[in-house]
Amino acid sequence: MIYTKLGKTGLEVSRLSFGVMRLPEKDDKDGKRIIDRESSIPLLRKGAELGINFYDTHPFYCMHQSEIVLGEALKGIKEKVHIQTKCPLWKELEPGETWSNRLEQSLRNLQRDYIDLYIAHSVSWETFEKKGRDFLRMAAKAREEGLIGHTGFSSHDKPENVMKLLDVDEFECMTIQYNLRDLQYARCIEKAAKKGMGVIIMGPVGGGILEKLPKGKEHIKPEKVGGVPEMALRYVFRNPGVSCALSGMSSMEQLEENIRTISSPDPLTEKDYLELEKSFFSLKELADLYCTRCGYCQPCPQNINIPGIFHAVNLWRIYGSEEQARFFYGMFTHPDKEGKKRDPSVCIECGECEKKCPQHIPIIEQLKEAQELFGKPE
Numbered sequence: 001m002i003y004t005k006l007g008k009t010g011l012e013v014s015r016l017s018f019g020v021m022r023l024p025e026k027d028d029k030d031g032k033r034i035i036d037r038e039s040s041i042p043l044l045r046k047g048a049e050l051g052i053n054f055y056d057t058h059p060f061y062c063m064h065q066s067e068i069v070l071g072e073a074l075k076g077i078k079e080k081v082h083i084q085t086k087c088p089l090w091k092e093l094e095p096g097e098t099w100s101n102r103l104e105q106s107l108r109n110l111q112r113d114y115i116d117l118y119i120a121h122s123v124s125w126e127t128f129e130k131k132g133r134d135f136l137r138m139a140a141k142a143r144e145e146g147l148i149g150h151t152g153f154s155s156h157d158k159p160e161n162v163m164k165l166l167d168v169d170e171f172e173c174m175t176i177q178y179n180l181r182d183l184q185y186a187r188c189i190e191k192a193a194k195k196g197m198g199v200i201i202m203g204p205v206g207g208g209i210l211e212k213l214p215k216g217k218e219h220i221k222p223e224k225v226g227g228v229p230e231m232a233l234r235y236v237f238r239n240p241g242v243s244c245a246l247s248g249m250s251s252m253e254q255l256e257e258n259i260r261t262i263s264s265p266d267p268l269t270e271k272d273y274l275e276l277e278k279s280f281f282s283l284k285e286l287a288d289l290y291c292t293r294c295g296y297c298q299p300c301p302q303n304i305n306i307p308g309i310f311h312a313v314n315l316w317r318i319y320g321s322e323e324q325a326r327f328f329y330g331m332f333t334h335p336d337k338e339g340k341k342r343d344p345s346v347c348i349e350c351g352e353c354e355k356k357c358p359q360h361i362p363i364i365e366q367l368k369e370a371q372e373l374f375g376k377p378e
Contacts, residue, residue, distance in 0.1 A: 001261055006243050007198030009150045011082055011116060015237060016262040017054035018047045019202065020248035021061045021295070031345045035065045037072070043252060044073035048081055049261050055308050056084045056175070056200070056246045059106055061295065065162065067109035075111055082112060084175070084200070086121030086154065089131045090356075099138040103147065117173060119141070120151040122358055124297070125161035127166070128153075154202065156358035162188045166195065173198035178242070180280050183207045193241030201245040205229050207299050220279040224267040228253075233261050234268060235276070242277040265343050291361060297353035302346045306353055306363060308332030309344065309353030314369050329374050344371040 004017045024039040055074070058064045067085060074081060085106050086257050087099060103118060122127070139151040152173030155162050162185060166174065176185045180202045192199050194377070211268045225231045236245050248254045268276075291310035302308060309332055316325035331342035344367035353363045 003053075003071055003244055005198075006054075006200075007173060007192075007197040009033060009198055010123060010353075011054075011115070011150070011198070013054040013082060013198075013244050014052045015244050016258055017051060017056060017127065017200070017244045017246050018044065018052050019248040020044070020055055020057040022248035022250045023062050023066070023069065025251050031243065035062050035069050036050060037069060040338070041073040042069060043249070045077060045247070046252065047255055048077055048079040050255070052079045052259075053079065053083070054244060057110075058088075059102070059203065060088065061140045063298075067106055070237050071109055071111040078101075082116040084110070084117035084119060084152075085110065085115055086119050087135060088121045089123050089127050091171045096294065099135055100142070103142055104140070115194060116149045116150070117152060118148040118150075118153045119154055119175060120175065121154055123153050123155050124157040125164050128165060132168070136168075139326075140170070152198070152200075159184050159188055163191065166191050166197070171197065172242075173200060175200040175202055175246075178236060178239070179200070179204050179206045180276075181231050186239075189239060189241040198243045199238055199241050201234060201242055204245040204247060205232045220276065221299065222268055222272050222276065223274065227257070227298045229257065230261045231276070233258065234266050235273065237262070238266070238273060291359065296358055297363060300353060301346075301350060302348060303340065303342050304344065304347060304367070305332040305342060306367070309370050310361075313366070313373060316373065326374065342370065 003012045021120050024036040024043070025033055026036040028034050048053075054091070055070060057070050059067050061067075061090065062069070070083070074083075087102050087106075093099070106118075107113065107115065118139060120132065123132065136151070139148060141331060143151070150172045152171050152175065153168075154175035155165060156177065157165075162174075163178065165171065168261075173358060175190070176188060176192075176199070177188060178185055182203070191197050200211070205286055221228055221231055225234065230328045232246065233247070236242060244341055247254075247258050265366045289363060291307060291314070295307055296333055297306045309329065312325045312329035315328065316322050333341075335341055347364065349364050351364065
């Protein structure tokens with residue numbers, strides 16, 4: 001494993017870090033979707049055994065179970081690990097609730113008395129102007145009390161607004177999206193690195209959309225790399241401003257493959273990367289439906305599995321895997337235990353999902369297109 005300094009924080013973190021957002025799932029006895037602890041806990045522990053020492057989580061990830069399962073997994077392990085979790089400034093405080101209450105809940109969930117990096121989650125410049133200073137005052141107090149070590153932010157705002165956030169001196173780190181499909185924050189990464197901030201990349205493989213290439217476009221991948229995820233990870237790590245990248249690994253195979261990638265020399269040359277960029281940026285197929293399966297749109301009041309449906313659409317539209325797409329669409333839209341429908345036909349167009357989508361996907365319209373693609377249920 002390769003380690004690097006996380007900006008001026010003094011933390012030494014693994015270049016490949018664990019994004020605890022896509023843990024294995026299963027249905028419980030009542031048909032409710034839950035984290036598969038029997039698979040997830042060994043996976044998280046194995047990551048630490050193999051050298052990963054930085055884990056990123058959130059109180060709402062994985063149906064509000066990510067912090068809890070991570071806390072269980074890391075309890076008692078010998079390896080020293082650092083944890084980043086988040087405070088959702090976009091979610092209004094409940095009556096009587098404070099920003100400190102949210103930090104205290106995360107500490108309880110993680111079964112820890114200290115969090116290495118506590119950040120303002122998915123913050124826009126508009127939200128920061130309204131609530132950011134209150135959050136930073138709370139964070140400063142928590143740091144004095146020994147509850148957190150450092151603070152930062154993550155954002156999906158326009159690059160020009162992220163630039164403004166980078167001028168807030170209290171922030172020590174930035175967590176930002178960056179991959180072959182989405183390079184809009186390249187200048188932000190450069191600026192953050194010049195300021196001595198830690199730069200943490202989320203979505204290096206585009207939330208799974210870069211797991212493979214569209215049918216007929218496989219030749220774009222250089223022969224020197226084993227697979228498309230390796231190609232995508234190497235591209236991200238090529239940027240000198242990047243400190244580490246979060247990978248949402250959901251299987252031992254993904255974990256071991258990514259660790260092999262980061263532990264081996266990069267076989268690609270500058271010419272390889274230039275040719276890759278030229279070929280890759282022409283792929284309109286990857287721009288039509290860019291869902292990273294982050295889950296921010298969930299839960300849907302009608303119990304529609306939006307990320308699952310969009311995953312099925314991607315399999316068909318981008319990769320030409322109709323049979324596989326139909327299998328997953330059927331699985332994600334199958335009625336619940338009580339027989340209540342979960343397919344796009346029950347969408348009431350309330351718009352709650354679109355308000356929360358960091359990619360600004362027109363979800364309502366895309367659900368209608370998904371229904372047209374797969375056909376109405378009987």
